[in-house]
Amino acid sequence: MLKPSRIFLVGPMGAGKTTIGRQLAQSLGLEFDDTDQEIQKRTGVDIPTIFEYEGEEGFRRREMKAIAEMVEQDNLVLATGGGAVTQPENRRLLAARGYVIYLSCSPEQQYERTYKDKNRPLLDTDDPLQRLKELNQERDPQYREISDLVVSTEGRSAQAVVKEVVRHFENT
Numbered sequence: 801m802l803k804p805s806r807i808f809l810v811g812p813m814g815a816g817k818t819t820i821g822r823q824l825a826q827s828l829g830l831e832f833d834d835t836d837q838e839i840q841k842r843t844g845v846d847i848p849t850i851f852e853y854e855g856e857e858g859f860r861r862r863e864m865k866a867i868a869e870m871v872e873q874d875n876l877v878l879a880t881g882g883g884a885v886t887q888p889e890n891r892r893l894l895a896a897r898g899y900v901i902y903l904s905c906s907p908e909q910q911y912e913r914t915y916k917d918k919n920r921p922l923l924d925t926d927d928p929l930q931r932l933k934e935l936n937q938e939r940d941p942q943y944r945e946i947s948d949l950v951v952s953t954e955g956r957s958a959q960a961v962v963k964e965v966v967r968h969f970e971n972t
């Protein structure tokens with residue numbers, strides 16, 4: 801298939817949306833943006849601070865507003881936050897406005913990639929691995945519902961995943 805003019809990356813925390821998204825955009829000659837980064841830029845504070853003052857509900861409101869605007873930009877690879885798909889309106893917009901790639905991986909792999917990083921408030925619990933498992937159960941069907949392509953990042957370098965996606969657009 802022809803290279804889409806808008807690619808939206810969905811998937812759980814630590815799947816590699818931000819890391820792979822940046823490299824994929826460069827390989828395809830597209831711009832890169834990230835909803836989590838945009839929300840932090842707009843508020844001037846980090847994500848844990850938004851959760852602290854406004855709760856998850858306040859963060860989701862900001863995320864919905866950012867997504868509604870960002871999905872309209874052309875020539876873009878957009879990395880979304882891991883929980884963006886929990887909102888039906890976000891799922892509708894992402895599916896309607898661009899080509900959605902689900903970057904998947906196991907909770908164990910997510911844990912390995914995120915346990916040192918304190919920037920994810922939903923993992924600030926006694927048992928983050930269990931939390932990742934619960935979130936995955938709930939969200940995996942939501943990621944699948946809107947995805948055009950599912951790519952596993954389990955045990956693979958970001959570079960290898962980027963190569964696979966680029967080849968997909970060259971060969972189909």
Ligand SMILES: Nc1ncnc2c1ncn2[C@@H]1O[C@H](COP(=O)(O)OP(=O)(O)OP(=O)(O)O)[C@@H](O)[C@H]1O
Nearest residue numbers: 812813814815816817818819881882913956957958
């Ligand atoms: N394929 C990969 N192989 C090894 N490490 C990776 C890979 N992809 C990402 N990482 C590392 O895992 C961590 C999390 O990756 P990243 O921030 O890209 O995930 P994300 O999907 O954007 O998560 P979030 O939903 O929380 O924003 C980073 O430290 C990154 O360097």
Ligand SMILES: O=C(O)C1=C[C@@H](O)[C@@H](O)[C@H](O)C1
Nearest residue numbers: 813836847881882883920921
């Ligand atoms: O999985 C989630 O709900 C989240 C993932 C991150 O990308 C951030 O959007 C935030 O930490 C919430």
Ligand SMILES: [Mg+2]
Nearest residue numbers: 817818836879
């Ligand atoms: Mg990210």
